[in-house]
Amino acid sequence: MVVLSASGFSKSTLIDAIANRISKDNLKGVVTLNNDALETSLLKVNSSYVMQDDLLFPMLTVEETLSFAAEFRLPYSLSKSKKKACVQTFIDQFGLRSATSAVIGDEGHRWVSGVTPRNLEIM
Incomplete structure (x- = not known):
């Protein structure tokens, strides 16, 4: 929407x-x-509610951020391996494969061009 x-x-x-x-x-x-x-x-x-300001941990990588989000957003009953598979699917669907080990950074030091923190907050 x-x-x-x-x-x-x-x-x-x-x-x-x-x-x-x-x-x-x-x-x-x-x-x-x-x-x-x-x-x-x-x-x-x-759905997912994304705040206006970025609420990401700047020291984590893209993959770590998505894995952290998966622990809270996906059902508790889902196994760790299935959560990891969901993260990998998300990475592929959003074209983030080349950025998985990139550190997110903060406002002054963004990590990878063409991908915004909003992509990660949506998960």
Whole structure:
């Protein structure tokens, strides 16, 4: 999904509401997808909320970052080998194979051109 509008038109508020980051006491209405009410549990499984500022560990490599994310985002019941396979699939799907051992770095020292930290935060 992409939300585009001029500055000040509450894009962040809309996304926060959809992502269930605002108390239901402060909201009215129903979020629907293809005319069906969108359940919070379904949204959590099929989406990822990326903050405006990068929240990555600058000393980790791309592969370490994705492995760390997999430990928290993938089901606890999934074996380590299956989680590792998911990480490798993600790396291939996003064309990150050549950057797996690159250190992420910080704002002043970005690690690899053509790939942004957003790619990693999506996982």
